[in-house]
Amino acid sequence: EPEVTQTPSHQVTQMGQEVILRCVPISNHLYFYWYRQILGQKVEFLVSFYNNEISEKSEIFDDQFSVERPDGSNFTLKIRSTKLEDSAMYFCASSALLGGNQPQHFGDGTRLSIL
Amino acid sequence: SQQGEEDPQALSIQEGENATMNCSYKTSINNLQWYRQNSGRGLVHLILIRSNEREKHSGRLRVTLDTSKKSSSLLITASRAADTASYFCATGSGGGADGLTFGKGTHLIIQP
Numbered sequence: 001e002p003e004v005t006q007t008p009s010h011q012v013t014q015m016g017q018e019v020i021l022r023c024v025p026i027s028n029h030l031y032f033y034w035y036r037q038i039l040g041q042k043v044e045f046l047v048s049f050y051n052n053e054i055s056e057k058s059e060i061f062d063d064q065f066s067v068e069r070p071d072g073s074n075f076t077l078k079i080r081s082t083k084l085e086d087s088a089m090y091f092c093a094s095s096a097l098l099g100g101n102q103p104q105h106f107g108d109g110t111r112l113s114i115l
Numbered sequence: 116s117q118q119g120e121e122d123p124q125a126l127s128i129q130e131g132e133n134a135t136m137n138c139s140y141k142t143s144i145n146n147l148q149w150y151r152q153n154s155g156r157g158l159v160h161l162i163l164i165r166s167n168e169r170e171k172h173s174g175r176l177r178v179t180l181d182t183s184k185k186s187s188s189l190l191i192t193a194s195r196a197a198d199t200a201s202y203f204c205a206t207g208s209g210g211g212a213d214g215l216t217f218g219k220g221t222h223l224i225i226q227p
Contacts, residue, residue: 004157033214043158043203045214056214091157103148103160104215 002026004107006092012113013082021077021110023092032075033093033104034067036060043091049075079112087114120218121204127224134191136221138204145208147180148215149189152201161189194225
């Protein structure tokens, strides 16, 4: 069964540095998402992406964050000037049709640790 | 904003028993989905129920939705040790590329 893959599985970064998290969505999917889960807390929506532009973003997704689909297969989340509170699991997801009426398929996540 | 909240927060039962988890939300929804998360892994989609549906089955899973009470339940019948995981409900408004709103989850432990 096709899977969403994320790399790296664990990223350790010094505070203030930039980090790029990478995702390869399922190949025929059209909608892409990033979520984060701070340890012990809920999974939180960050941003959705369709047709090469952001469709929806949450209050968390401020100017520190950006997303890009640099080619036909990758979908990236860039976090600039990382802070301690950015430490979390970051999940990428994709769906085939309108996300609200279709399941979203999640990757196993990248654990981001900010030191 | 829409919000799913599950209860109980934790549930421990014997293998073979049925497990029931509940979810409540606050605003109108287009659909409600249930996901499972094994420790250290991503979320796995289990079942989606639309707002005009009342009950849905998938294998050992049964989901109900009561839009008047803004609540849903997930029943896992004949539980197995492999069902041990955290279970989350998530709501979607159905608008555009819909970001899901997740609850805090129910941690289910199946005792062998």
